[in-house]
Amino acid sequence: MLANKTIAFLGAGSMAESMISGVISAEKISPDRVFVTNRSNADRLEEIQHKYGVSAMPQNELPIKQIDLFILAMKPKGAEEALHSIKDKLNPGQVILSVLAGITTEFMEDHLNPGQQVVRVMPNTSSMIQESATAVVAGKHTSMANVELVKELLECMGEVYIIDEDQMDVFTGLAGSGPAYFYYLMENMERVGVQKGMDEETVRKIVAQTIFGAAKMVLEKEEAPTSLREKVTSPNGTTASGLEALRKYNGGEAITQAVEHAAKRSKEISKELEGALVTS
Incomplete structure (x- = not known):
């Protein structure tokens, strides 16, 4: 204890x-x-x-x-x-x-x-x-x-x-570096809102609450993100249109590569650091 x-x-x-x-x-x-x-x-x-x-x-x-x-x-x-x-x-x-x-x-x-x-x-x-x-x-x-x-x-x-x-290493790519991916996503969502005339502070809170709510749904409903995504995606609706744009511009692949690159760099840093400590 x-x-x-x-x-x-x-x-x-x-x-x-x-x-x-x-x-x-x-x-x-x-x-x-x-x-x-x-x-x-x-x-x-x-x-x-x-x-x-x-x-x-x-x-x-x-x-x-x-x-x-x-x-x-x-x-x-x-x-x-x-x-x-x-x-x-x-x-x-x-x-x-x-x-x-x-x-x-x-x-x-x-x-x-x-x-x-x-x-x-x-x-x-x-x-x-x-x-x-x-x-x-x-x-x-x-x-x-x-x-x-x-x-x-x-x-x-x-x-x-x-x-x-x-x-x-993969944990590092997912969770260690993960917050920065969401901040980057929020930056870009916030920029669109401001460009469309919304107040910067207001749109920041809207984006943050949206991500918080989505994360809480995954944790509390205990459903896979795929299932939750499909439930909110009506055929020919606004969400379907947004998701189609993500697919068109390789949004999913970008996320995959972010995790992969961070995990790879984590492994490299461990080797570099241990090598430097052993030879110092």
Whole structure:
């Protein structure tokens, strides 16, 4: 149970703050059981401590033996150094969780002592409003009890999905990069509305509500998007005409390629990053 655990964030950037905000707001854990540290920015630590009531301190003052769950939340290039700094102070029951892009469970296991429990997670930017779609990948030594613990923590930021490591790249293409695809769609819909004389603020709200409503229909009705699309598409109607234009201009293929390209780039970044860390 998360309430009985202690958590330490190694890094105090925006993702760490999103997670701290979520877990404190959800009252899943007492602020005095949450620690946060970074390499050198004392002002940032003071800001986080004042804002959330957590314990902020330099890394060399962190009570490592008391921590149940360590969260790597620095820049990816700092991962190797962070792992080495705590490696020989850990016991096998402690869990290392990474929210760093490109850092695999295998990489973490290779830089820690044999048998150490690790978890890789990927939230998306909607974690800022507790509406993230977050992926969880467990390391080969991680117990199911600790996977459930991590899931409980991440549910403070939105919905959580347990996947395999080889699915992380496509998850990145779908959910990690996904919000940007919808923002791009909204940009273009908004532009048409403004060009046709609508107020920019009003049309933005209309477009956002339309996308929100469509997403909520999928989640609450538990029907496939294809089924919902067919139900609202009358023959020869306005929706059919709009969809025909999407087909004519390869809208579906554009979406497919966006996901494919993002997934491919995710795989490339992992290889590039691991190669750079190994040779540095």
